[in-house]
Amino acid sequence: MDKVLMKGNEAIAEAAIRAGCRHFFGYPITPQTEISAYMARRMPKIGGTFLQAESEVAAINMVYGAAGAGVRAMTSSSSPGISLKSEGISYIAGADLPCVIVNIVRAGPGLGGIQPAQSDYFQAVKGGGHGDYRMIVVAPSSIQEIVDSTFLAFDLADKYRMPVMLMGDGMLGQMMEPVAFPDTTGVKLPEKEWATTGTKKMRKPNIINSLYIQPDELEALIKNRWKKYIEIEQNEVRFEAEGTEDAEIILVAYGATARIVKAAIKKARENGIKAGLIRPITLWPFPSDVISAAAKKVKAILCVEMSMGQMVEDVRLSAAGACPVHFYGRTGGVVPIPADVYDEIRRYV
Amino acid sequence: MAIVFQKPKALSDVPLHYCPGCTHGIVHRLVAEVIDELGIEGSTIGVAPVGCAVFAYNYFNCDMQEAAHGRAPAVATGIKRANPENIVFTYQGDGDLAAIGTAETVHAAARGENITIIFINNAIYGMTGGQMAPTTLVGQVTQTSPYGRKVEAQGYPIRMSEMLSTLEGPSYIKRCSVDSIKNINDTKRAIKKAFQNQIDKKGFSLVEVLSTCPTNWGLSPVEALDWLRENMIPHYPLGTYKDIDAEQKA
Numbered sequence A: 001m002d003k004v005l006m007k008g009n010e011a012i013a014e015a016a017i018r019a020g021c022r023h024f025f026g027y028p029i030t031p032q033t034e035i036s037a038y039m040a041r042r043m044p045k046i047g048g049t050f051l052q053a054e055s056e057v058a059a060i061n062m063v064y065g066a067a068g069a070g071v072r073a074m075t076s077s078s079s080p081g082i083s084l085k086s087e088g089i090s091y092i093a094g095a096d097l098p099c100v101i102v103n104i105v106r107a108g109p110g111l112g113g114i115q116p117a118q119s120d121y122f123q124a125v126k127g128g129g130h131g132d133y134r135m136i137v138v139a140p141s142s143i144q145e146i147v148d149s150t151f152l153a154f155d156l157a158d159k160y161r162m163p164v165m166l167m168g169d170g171m172l173g174q175m176m177e178p179v180a181f182p183d184t185t186g187v188k189l190p191e192k193e194w195a196t197t198g199t200k201k202m203r204k205p206n207i208i209n210s211l212y213i214q215p216d217e218l219e220a221l222i223k224n225r226w227k228k229y230i231e232i233e234q235n236e237v238r239f240e241a242e243g244t245e246d247a248e249i250i251l252v253a254y255g256a257t258a259r260i261v262k263a264a265i266k267k268a269r270e271n272g273i274k275a276g277l278i279r280p281i282t283l284w285p286f287p288s289d290v291i292s293a294a295a296k297k298v299k300a301i302l303c304v305e306m307s308m309g310q311m312v313e314d315v316r317l318s319a320a321g322a323c324p325v326h327f328y329g330r331t332g333g334v335v336p337i338p339a340d341v342y343d344e345i346r347r348y349v
Numbered sequence B: 001m002a003i004v005f006q007k008p009k010a011l012s013d014v015p016l017h018y019c020p021g022c023t024h025g026i027v028h029r030l031v032a033e034v035i036d037e038l039g040i041e042g043s044t045i046g047v048a049p050v051g052c053a054v055f056a057y058n059y060f061n062c063d064m065q066e067a068a069h070g071r072a073p074a075v076a077t078g079i080k081r082a083n084p085e086n087i088v089f090t091y092q093g094d095g096d097l098a099a100i101g102t103a104e105t106v107h108a109a110a111r112g113e114n115i116t117i118i119f120i121n122n123a124i125y126g127m128t129g130g131q132m133a134p135t136t137l138v139g140q141v142t143q144t145s146p147y148g149r150k151v152e153a154q155g156y157p158i159r160m161s162e163m164l165s166t167l168e169g170p171s172y173i174k175r176c177s178v179d180s181i182k183n184i185n186d187t188k189r190a191i192k193k194a195f196q197n198q199i200d201k202k203g204f205s206l207v208e209v210l211s212t213c214p215t216n217w218g219l220s221p222v223e224a225l226d227w228l229r230e231n232m233i234p235h236y237p238l239g240t241y242k243d244i245d246a247e248q249k250a
């Protein structure tokens, strides 16, 4: 397979198109604008739709309509825009619609800054919108993984009929690396007999809806949806583990931060410290089991994030007190450097 | 025996939940009759709003989507772009279309999105129990304008049809009323043209229907019709605000 050099943001767009996405609705925001720009260039040439909506609110609701009409639909944004999309994401989850939402995270709160951050973990994983719902969140850490995760995101969305978020940050979005695209010749997209494509007077009307006035009916529906979520927790956890077998300290980090942590681990190993890495690729479902098992064998866990500590809460829940869980984070768009992470490692072993 | 009156096929066989004397029911029927007459039931997708018409997804006998409050034009845009050959309409109240969803309405119109919007203007928020709407008249008493709408504090009602007709995108914008047989027939003709325009790929069309909310106006159904005629029509003049067919002829 031929490799091409691509920016993270453009790789997402190209992978989405190759995954069969022909409907993209966006609103400009740094640091993800290359995704929209790429879609704007490509979609008209392949019979697809690129639409710059009047707001993120409109964009996500266009995704709702298009996904409900049976096509692979996507939107992308960055943190403040995702806040606006949260209402729509909740409706999408409540109506069991498949779609992909990209968040190239920037620093917050408020207008924050445009530099890389991971401070939207809570929003993505714990539900930025209202109600009892879950969203699969995939957080790649290289451009090749961005490509693979984009395909995965569309497939999981269709398989489970739910929204999937692809979460990156400005660093990944702007970084260039060689990538290969999987061969998609002959791949057929799944049939969606529930979609509002028109009855053709051949079937009963299909209804896309999230309103259920009777409490017992709504409870039954949500409980049923929860079975799907449990199945996902059992089958769709993805992570990378490196040097965990002999580790005395395990670092947990995701996305671009994991790359920095890897450099720190390398230095630690060179200096005789047995450090290992668990890198969640899916943030939900979270790789709790592997962290829980590791916690029983190590002196300490160190969680590193570009935030004041969000994923660390899930790491602590997973470790369940079996070992101390420490945290090191930079925020506001400040990227941690390997030397500082290395100093942190030395504090705990 | 000849059948002289029957339920349109595009209306489902379920009782409507609207209050007695509410004109939502009339407009539902008109939309369904038009869908029947144009023979488009199998390719029509409706979008229900948040408001009293929220259950419209149970009433129309075609594929339906329920949108978040105000977002129906965006949802309709997504549906239409996914399958441009399908006929897509939204059915929205004034709070939905002219307050929380103003941006979605204006931009769908500006894009000339090839959809049809049925806009129910009853000068009040019906579903939530009678609060002030963007279309509430000056002086009108509602739950949240208990001393009457005052311009110093609450500003002026919005005339959506006039506002939207300044845009180049729309192909057809008309304000009608369902207070009399004549006006009901007129409304049906307008709705039919609005759907026909979409079939003919002429772009965005909107029919504003002055409607009653006897329950929250605190009037009997007949008094409500009188109130509509005496108060709403003078402020919201009936008529065609945009018609590209007429412009081309002229």
Ligand SMILES: Cc1ncc(C[n+]2csc(CCOP(=O)(O)OP(=O)(O)O)c2C)c(N)n1
Binding pocket: B050, B051, B052, B053, B069, B092, B093, B094, B095, B096, B097, B120, B122, B124, B125, B126, B127, B128, B133
């Ligand atoms: C985001 C959001 N805000 C508020 C509401 C509550 N709400 C439901 S219906 C409605 C007003 C509907 O009024 P209108 O659009 O005029 O329709 P009508 O009920 O009069 O037909 C409001 C405010 C909601 N469901 N969602």
Ligand code: SF4
Binding pocket: B017, B018, B019, B021, B022, B023, B024, B052, B122, B126, B127, B212, B213, B214, B215, B216
């Ligand atoms: S509250 Fe008003 S608008 Fe709603 S159904 Fe009753 S009369 Fe009609």
